[in-house]
Amino acid sequence: MTSPAELPITGNGDVVLVRQQVRATAVEVGLSLVDQTKVVTAASELARNALVYAGGGRARIEIVHNGARSGLRLTFSDDGPGIPDIEQALTDGWTTGGGLGLGLSGSRRLVDEFDLRSAPGEGTLVTVTKWAR
Amino acid sequence: MDRVPVLKLGDILIVSIQIDLQDQSVLALQEDLADRVVATGARGVIIDITAVEIVDSFIGRMLATIASISRMLDAETIVVGMRPAVAITLVELGLSLGGVRTALNLEKGVALLDQRDRRGGPRTTAATR
Amino acid sequence: MTVHADAGRRRIEELLRDHEERILKRWLESASGGPADRSDLAGRLRDVYHALRDSLESGDTSDLRGLLADLSRSRAREGHSPTATAVAVFGVKEAVYEIVEADGGAEALRGFIWFTKIVDDLGLFTFETYAAAREKIIIDQAEQLLELSTPVVKLWEGIVAVPLVGTLDSARTQVVMEKLLQTLVDTGSEHAVIDITGVPAVDTQVAQHLLKTVVAARLMGAECVISGIRPQIAHTIVTLGIEFGDIVTKASLADALAHALRRSGVEIDSGRRTRIAVRAEEV
Ligand SMILES: Nc1ncnc2c1ncn2[C@@H]1O[C@H](COP(=O)(O)OP(=O)(O)OP(=O)(O)O)[C@@H](O)[C@H]1O
Ligand SMILES: [Mg+2]
Numbered sequence: 190m191t192s193p194a195e196l197p198i199t200g201n202g203d204v205v206l207v208r209q210q211v212r213a214t215a216v217e218v219g220l221s222l223v224d225q226t227k228v229v230t231a232a233s234e235l236a237r238n239a240l241v242y243a244g245g246g247r248a249r250i251e252i253v254h255n256g257a258r259s260g261l262r263l264t265f266s267d268d269g270p271g272i273p274d275i276e277q278a279l280t281d282g283w284t285t286g287g288g289l290g291l292g293l294s295g296s297r298r299l300v301d302e303f304d305l306r307s308a309p310g311e312g313t314l315v316t317v318t319k320w321a322r
Numbered sequence: 323m324d325r326v327p328v329l330k331l332g333d334i335l336i337v338s339i340q341i342d343l344q345d346q347s348v349l350a351l352q353e354d355l356a357d358r359v360v361a362t363g364a365r366g367v368i369i370d371i372t373a374v375e376i377v378d379s380f381i382g383r384m385l386a387t388i389a390s391i392s393r394m395l396d397a398e399t400i401v402v403g404m405r406p407a408v409a410i411t412l413v414e415l416g417l418s419l420g421g422v423r424t425a426l427n428l429e430k431g432v433a434l435l436d437q438r439d440r441r442g443g444p445r446t447t448a449a450t451r
Numbered sequence: 452m453t454v455h456a457d458a459g460r461r462r463i464e465e466l467l468r469d470h471e472e473r474i475l476k477r478w479l480e481s482a483s484g485g486p487a488d489r490s491d492l493a494g495r496l497r498d499v500y501h502a503l504r505d506s507l508e509s510g511d512t513s514d515l516r517g518l519l520a521d522l523s524r525s526r527a528r529e530g531h532s533p534t535a536t537a538v539a540v541f542g543v544k545e546a547v548y549e550i551v552e553a554d555g556g557a558e559a560l561r562g563f564i565w566f567t568k569i570v571d572d573l574g575l576f577t578f579e580t581y582a583a584a585r586e587k588i589i590i591d592q593a594e595q596l597l598e599l600s601t602p603v604v605k606l607w608e609g610i611v612a613v614p615l616v617g618t619l620d621s622a623r624t625q626v627v628m629e630k631l632l633q634t635l636v637d638t639g640s641e642h643a644v645i646d647i648t649g650v651p652a653v654d655t656q657v658a659q660h661l662l663k664t665v666v667a668a669r670l671m672g673a674e675c676v677i678s679g680i681r682p683q684i685a686h687t688i689v690t691l692g693i694e695f696g697d698i699v700t701k702a703s704l705a706d707a708l709a710h711a712l713r714r715s716g717v718e719i720d721s722g723r724r725t726r727i728a729v730r731a732e733e734v
Contacts, residue, residue: 201344226407233378295415406632409667424672
């Protein structure tokens with residue numbers, strides 16, 4: 190794969206494509222099976238959020254290095270309504286969409302690094318990284 | 323959109339999820355199953371996820387919803403074949419799948435339904451573990 | 452590059468060509484750890500020497516670096532020290548210097564300075580490869596140890612156990628737990644016993660991993676029993692406020708096995724009956 194890859198998220202099928210591309214890259218980076226599963230699951234949550242709450246967005250998938258370690262970095266961005274209260278959005282069970290409210294908080298637990306930037310009217314940017322052990 | 327086939331084996335409905343499903347297919351399956359439970363009078367539903375590589379909050383919620391709906395329609399749902407990596411991830415994600423019964427594989431799932439039947443299972447007592 | 456430097460460089464290339472045997476002999480003497488080492492090293496150094504000469508002419512060092520990487524990796528595996536490995540490479544300088552001294556010409560000396568820089572770079576490269584190779588060996592060994600020290604055993608048809616011994620860190624616990632869950636699938640076992648009699652203490656993370664494993668096993672359709680919790684560990688778990696909830700715990704591995712057997716419908720009839728206090732099962 191050529192890294193980084195940019196994928197649009199404009200429909201339900203794109204969420205599936207993001208999952209598949211993240212899986213392929215996770216394998217390439219050498220993540221363990223459990224870690225692959227964790228990062229693909231996080232990607233699924235974040236891609237779906239972009240689709241559901243912002244009407245669509247983009248996923249960026251790249252391989253990163255830190256010394257001898259390799260990792261997988263995913264960036265989800267959208268130009269949607271943004272999140273007014275980030276702390277609240279990151280609370281287990283908090284949802285405005287009738288979901289379980291586990292997408293953001295759960296994804297944070299599934300990865301090694303998690304960064305959420307958002308403001309009302311300014312869209313949302315989520316960056317997560319998973320390092321190969 | 324892909325549709326997941328629902329098979330009937332005696333009075334059990336068996337769904338085997340073989341591909342990476344998009345959300346609409348998941349919702350369609352949920353509706354199909356409820357219809358089929360009523361139409362066939364099935365006493366049990368087995369959802370085989372042996373081939374499923376990830377379960378996220380959406381699919382997790384679908385599994386719980388199917389279990390609740392079928393229970394209301396007097397059928398027990400059993401999810402079978404969850405992979406270790408998927409289970410570990412679900413726990414980390416925070417999804418407990420409360421109310422969903424599970425078994426290691428299809429065979430054990432069927433055995434579990436039979437066992438319940440012999441004991442007078444969910445048909446006579448509303449008790450679910 | 453100046454004309455002088457170019458001339459120096461050419462002179463060194465000539466010397467390397469004309470005195471190959473002598474240089475290699477001296478190099479081998481300074482590089483090898485002993486007579487036993489010498490025969491193996493001789494072939495390798497000759498290959499490196501040829502690659503070095505080729506690279507000086509063509510400017511392409513990839514073959515040379517490949518050979519040096521092989522050399523330092525195998526030296527690391529054979530247990531030579533990093534210094535000895537780098538010295539083995541630097542040894543070529545001494546060997547060449549003797550020739551340069553004998554030549555005595557100004558061009559040869561100038562060329563030698565240029566040659567030294569190149570060898571220094573190669574030495575550093577060797578050192579780095581050596582360090583990376585060492586690190587890899589250590590990681591591999593740690594993983595092997597982890598595998599060895601975490602047996603998952605079948606106690607009975609449908610019942611597996613992991614007897615954990617020694618200090619548990621987060622990484623090891625995770626490996627064990629993944630292995631346990633996979634064994635449940637592979638053997639179709641619906642019961643697992645995690646025995647921690649041999650574990651002196653646990654920290655929050657390890658306790659959490661144990662807990663998560665039990666929950667994960669349940670999601671897969673299997674039940675875990677934790678046995679042999681020491682008083683200190685029970686204390687840790689309670690004071691840390693970790694919810695063990697409805698997880699079944701037993702005093703000993705034997706009690707845990709009895710429990711699992713009962714759950715899987717096996718009748719127990721043994722002399723230890725009194726200890727295996729059977730709670731009446733709800734109908
Ligand atoms: N990209 C986004 N743009 C705007 N709001 C968002 C975005 N992502 C999340 N949110 C807000 O944060 C809340 C929490 O998101 P989270 O993914 O944790 O839960 P959820 O989507 O509601 O449920 P689920 O558990 O099914 O994911 C959402 O309900 C929504 O209000
Ligand atoms: Mg969500």
